[in-house]
Amino acid sequence: MSRQLWLLRHGEAExxxxxxxxxxxLTEKGRxxxxxxxxxxxxxxxxxxxxxTSPRIRALDTASLACRELGIDxxxxxxxxxxxxxxxxxxxxxxxTGDGRLxxxxxxxxxxxxxxxxxGGRVDLKKGGIAGIRPATGELxxxxxxxxxELLAAAPR
Numbered sequence: 001m002s003r004q005l006w007l008l009r010h011g012e013a014e015x016x017x018x019x020x021x022x023x024x025x026l027t028e029k030g031r032x033x034x035x036x037x038x039x040x041x042x043x044x045x046x047x048x049x050x051x052x053t054s055p056r057i058r059a060l061d062t063a064s065l066a067c068r069e070l071g072i073d074x075x076x077x078x079x080x081x082x083x084x085x086x087x088x089x090x091x092x093x094x095x096x097t098g099d100g101r102l103x104x105x106x107x108x109x110x111x112x113x114x115x116x117x118x119x120g121g122r123v124d125l126k127k128g129g130i131a132g133i134r135p136a137t138g139e140l141x142x143x144x145x146x147x148x149x150e151l152l153a154a155a156p157r
Contacts (some may be wrong), residue, residue, distance in 0.1 A: 002136040003093050003129060005118070006048070006103040007111045008037055011128040022056045030052040033128030033146050034062040038069025040144070040152035041103075041130070048072060049100035052092065054080035054107060054122070062128075063105040080106040086117040093135060115140055 011030030028033065030149045041048075053063035053073040063074045079088050084106060092102055104111075108125060118133050119140045125131055130149060132142035144152070 002134050003096050003099055004101040005072035005089060005093060005114075006041075006046075006101060006131045007114065007125065007133070007136055008062065008105045009102060009111055009125050009127055009129050010034075010054070010056070010059040010062040011037075013127075023048040024056070024058050025028060026058050026061045030058065030062070030128065031065060033149070034065035034152040035069060036146070036150050037062070037128060037130060038066030038148045040064070042070050043152055043155050046070075046101060049096050050075060050092075051078060051105065052103040055080075056081055056107070059105050059107060066105070066153065074105075077104075082107060082111075084110040084114070084121045086114060089114055089118075090135065091137060131143045137148065 011033035012027045013024040013030055051067055051072055053059050053074050053077050055078055070118040080102050093108045096102055112123055113130045115121060115131055119138050121140050123143055126145050130144040131138055
């Protein structure tokens with residue numbers, strides 16, 4: 001096994017308005033997506049060494065709701081607010097112990113670009129979607145759309 005990088009794109013958010021992009025909140029659907037993501041990851045019995053989130057409200061709320069389901073704390077990570085790059089993710093992965101897992105909560109197009117940079121693959125990471133990568137081997141081993149996440153969230157433990 002090797003270290004794993006998990007990416008959770010924020011759930012559906014309010015349309016752009018007068019408050020600015022960073023202040024956009026989750027819609028009710030986005031809140032459901034965030035809870036489902038946390039439940040799905042918990043049902044998969046995944047343990048994360050760390051959960052880092054973008055400071056933008058929609059990502060922070062997604063991370064908070066998902067982490068509540070996972071029973072883990074989150075850490076605000078300013079660079080996830082936009083323009084997050086492979087080198088930054090690699091640095092964070094180096095801080096993990098052993099074969100740890102890192103969950104990042106953030107935005108597009110950064111996350112699709114991370115998948116490409118680590119694996120060479122092109123993906124469409126939907127709002128509320130999850131990707132799992134083994135950077136050491138360049139493997140994208142999971143890509144979940146919100147509908148699949150809902151099914152995993154509903155599965156009995």
